[in-house]
Amino acid sequence: MDVTLTAGRNWTDPACPVARTVDLVGDRWSLLIIRDAMDGAATFTEFLERLQIARNILTDRLRRLVDHGILDRSATGGRRHTYQLTEAGKDLFTTVVALRQWGERHAFAPHETHSVLVDPQGRPVPVLRIRGEDGSPITADTSHVRRAT
Amino acid sequence: MDVTLTAGRNWTDPACPVARTVDLVGDRWSLLIIRDAMDGAATFTEFLERLQIARNILTDRLRRLVDHGILDRSATGGRRHTYQLTEAGKDLFTTVVALRQWGERHAFAPHETHSVLVDPQGRPVPVLRIRGEDGSPITADTSHVRRAT
């Protein structure tokens, strides 16, 4: 992201990377826009149809995501535009997968069906796990945050 | 989470696990409350002080998270309570780490310092990567969503 955008900003908690990310994409719509962009959506109308979002809100969120360097907007004649994920945007893939996998585990009743993320060969993507350099599992209890110096 | 909670709910997109998760924790405060719970916060006042959140909003978010089975509330005499992450809540660790690592990479200017997540030995937690069963890296471009059947 552009340095000038991080510099003058009013962060909820300036030293915490979690808080900064939440400030940038932590609302109901931004993450779903990013999800759909990863799934191939690229124009205003495509997002509009997939999300059932109000037009003015979509306008606002797209602009915000472009401003934050997550989406790239290119004109394709007239008012027509194409929105593409930037490298930073694509890098949110891990986050989206983490949200997805948690939802699969905890937001569906046993009998409810849900969509599944698969690799190019059609095999389900394995569950993300956090491990130390030596491969040992790390949890919220066994890790801790070292404050910025 | 309690099945009765998933059943009658008004989801933004009922078949999508990402959307369900975002419906449950995708607002500015919930994820930061969860972050602080993972960092040891347990009482109303502790959350209040760490987050600089309005009291009524904190009340609402804590109640919501308890209702969604992410936090557990236990009385400790009078109006005093302790909030603890449930198993589902602890399982959001992966998501919080993903948000944190994205923020570290994209929401800080090169010269800015930020806190670091470390394992019990004090070593930084490695970057989360999504890999197929065979260990090959998977990105937004190489994966896709198989719709619910």
Next chain:
DNA sequence: TCATTGAGTTGCATTTTGAAACTCTTGGAG
């Protein structure tokens, strides 16, 4: 017993959302 602290309510102002109607531009169909 009486002030203090934790954990909320309540009332009101400010912001953000959402829905619907309106605008502007441009690539075609005729």
Next chain:
DNA sequence: CTCCAAGAGTTTCAAAATGCAACTCAATGA
């Protein structure tokens, strides 16, 4: 060339969520 439809927004206004300050209420504990 003219007119129309489609894409991509604005604008307007009502409804909901947020934020702040002041107020309540129960249990310590000096």
